[in-house]
Amino acid sequence: MRAASIRVVDVDRGRYQGACAYMRIWGTIFAVSLLTVLGAEALYAQSSTSGQTSSGAPLRAPQTLNESEPLSDIFEDPQGYEQPHAVQGGAVGGDLLLREQSGSRIDIPKAVPPSPELALRPFGSQIFTNSGLVDRSVGVNPDYRIAQGDRIAVRMWGARTFDSILVVDIQGNIFLPEIGPVKVEGTTNSQLAQRVRSSVASVFTDNVKVYTNLLGTQPLGVFVTGSVPYPGRYPGSKDDSVLYYLARAGGIDVQSGSFRNIRVVRRGATVATIDLYKFLSDGEMPAVRFSDNDSIVVGSRMPTVAISGDVRNEYRYEFDPMHSTGSELLALAQAQPSASHALIRGIRGGKQFNTYVPLSQIATYKPTDGDSIEIEADRESETIVVKVDGNDMGPSAFAVPRATRLGEVAQLVEIDPSLADIDSIYLRRQSVALRQQQAIEQALFELQRSVLTDNSISATDSAIRVQEAALVERFVSQVRAVQPEGRVVLAGNDWRNMLLEDGDEIVIPKKSDVVVISGEVKVPQTVLWQNRRSVRSYIDEAGGLSNRGDAGRILVLRSDGSVHDGSKSIRKGDHIMVLPAASQKTFAVFKDLVEVIYRVALSAAVVLNAN
Incomplete structure (x- = not known):
């Protein structure tokens, strides 16, 4: 198990001048502090006690533990797309045409035109995005039957x-x-x-x-028409597949064409009908041996239903209004094992129609053209998974019932009390990290808007605004590289009655005998902790304040995530950070930021890793 530790933000101690230096040094700190606005909501405060102390009870493994629950004659291309070319292989005898007809692959680099962006593509369209499916058949395979003209x-x-x-x-x-x-x-x-x-x-x-x-083999021409991008007559052989000829015509039109109603017509009579859904689901493809001047006709699109959400195949599906059922469509979409309900939207009787039903009732659903079905996992698991970072002597994850409290899981954890800092235990929570990320984005938006929309009344002001804008853009890029941690501070509270969420991670830091000093000091370093030493003495050991340091702007970050202004005693594992003074020579926007950084950080209960 990896050791839990507090990762700190170290800053350059060089003597840089101007606003660029402030931006580089404190950009990340600003992002971290912004997160705390929402992250502080995650501080758990428990007014009542359970009769146990937060750190005094032993962390041990109980006897009862359940860890697991378990895609010659060709009509003119209307858009100028490149026509197919034969890619020649080794000599097979005969002239060029014969070589082309004896199994060489046809390369179609631009045969399939780009389609408009759709919310969901029709099921079957994936066939014509796979170049492997437009290969020609080998006319001289052992089962090929000799025909006139060969x-x-x-x-x-x-x-x-x-x-x-x-x-x-x-x-x-x-x-x-x-x-x-x-x-x-x-x-x-x-x-x-x-x-x-x-x-x-x-x-x-x-x-x-x-x-x-x-x-x-004797070359022939097959017409491809109907709902295809490029209708025309295309060369091929008797045993080339329907997919080959369709690909030569650009596939099937995704807006108007049907993937379920494709006919092969010979002298006015239909000799084969192809449903590509059967090909995709069961591998069923009628054996068609083409004759010269046969026609492949793609019919108009049938009614469709869009299926999305917790399914493996998010597409628009064609259906037969007389025979198709909801269960048939769901089988094509392949719902995820966790899916439990379906939200069905559509129009019935000229009015908006919505219904929410369990998947078990989808069999009785009669689809209507234009419906949309969103499959959802709308049932909670009976168990949640809680991870532990710092559990050196036991498992690093537990499957526990919902409504389990932190104290109950703590008793499942085996630790070495000589190494683990139980007093600094804290929690990483995904929901808190998400809110912190949202806070970052909102703060960055406000910062960019305030700088980029500021008015200039002179050429000098305009030049300053341009420099500020450039610096802020780089600053924003730096901040967006920060990944919120979602830390919840537990120190000073009876955390044993705290309800856990799925995905929570309990962090038990290792004990430390050092103090980290960074920020606006001359020699940032890590030193051995000594009892009753003041903040000022630690700063002096780091060479004292730099020329930008402000003795009145000091933050001390504890290993449990809490923060104070240096007025309290220094503990083992603390991180002393000296903030910069708001110099009159820097841009006004950064002077404001330094002030905000200081005030927000002091009131924070959540401090994220900004490395």
């Missing part, structure tokens, strides 16, 4: 010799001299050699060897 290389040697490239004719044959026509149409590529060899053997029974090779 080119086949045939070679014979031995008692008879022959070497030629033959084209499958309209009757599905190739013609071999002295042998005659050989029927090859419909034969698979893997069976082609045996088919030709057996025909040759029927005439030449001995000492004739035969070799065949399918060089390429």
Whole structure:
């Protein structure tokens, strides 16, 4: 377990001049102090006691502990997008067209145009954002069936010799001299050699060897039309997929096209209907062997429902108004295991409609076009997880019931009392850190507005405003790098009755024998603590005040997160910080900041790590 310790803000002791130095040294401190405005709300104060002291009771592990609960003929591109080009591989025989048709990949660098920004994209649109899905099929795969127009290389040697490239004719044959026509149409590529060899053997029974090779398939053109960005006629092969041709046309129009109503039309008749939802959910894709001048028609978009929230697939989903159910749509969206309820919004009878139902009732929901469903996790877990930083002898996290108090968890913690500083225990809380971050942003907005909108009445004032604005912008960037810690100070209160929140982290600092001195001192350093030494003596040991230091502006940060002005005794682990004086030579905006830093920090109950 890592040791809990207080991380301090150290500043440069160099003798810098002007407002830049103030900005660099105190920018982060200002951000830290701003956080305390809201962070102080997290100070726990308990007026009643439970009969136990805040530090006297031992921290031990009880006997009962439950730590766990468990995307040739082409119509003119209307927007000038680059047309596809074939990426050639190694030589496969034949001319360029044949190479293109025998399995080379088509590169479509700009085939899919950018779509308008939508709140949710339609389900299925992800297909056409994945370049791997626009690859062409390999026309010479073993299961490819020979068709008219295909080119086949045939070679014979031995008692008879022959070497030629033959084209499958309209009757599905190739013609071999002295042998005659050989029927090859419909034969698979893997069976082609045996088919030709057996025909040759029927005439030449001995000492004739035969070799065949399918060089390429007959190119064809397929029309892609309907709700696609670039309707047109696109080249391809018989076995290229529907997705390939759709990608060549720019995919499906995300505003008007349907991903569930795609038809393949041949001579006026529909030969296949494709629902891409079935492809995405079950891998179902009709086997379509294209013919020249087939058409792929993308229908108009069906009614849609937008599903968002605690789901794995946030999209707009098309549905069939007559048959689709809420449970079918939810199955596509895949709700997270923690999801419990659905907020349904839409229009019914011309009026706004809202309902909030458990997911168990989603099966009876009848979707309507334009509805939106937000899935939520609206049930609290029976347990919360509390972490411990500084629990060297036991577990660093506990799963405990809700409404568990800090004192109950403290008894589960095993620590070494000779090393742990129990009196300085504090809490890190996520909800406090969030409020502190919001405070930072609001304060930075007000600072920028006050500086950037200030009026100038002269050229000199204008020049000063420009310099101030530049410094503030750099200052704002520095502050935004600060991550709020969400520290809750418990010192001086009976913290045992404090209710815990999920994600809380109990921090038990290590004991320290040193005192840190930083800020506007000549030699910032860490020294050994000595009893009854004054703040001034520690500052003198750090070389005394720098020329910018203000003896009346001293802050002492304790290891438990509390802060005082140096009027109290110094403890082990304290951090003495000397603030700068508001010099008359600096910009007025920074003089104001120094004053605010001092006053806000003194009243703070939460101090964050600003490293």
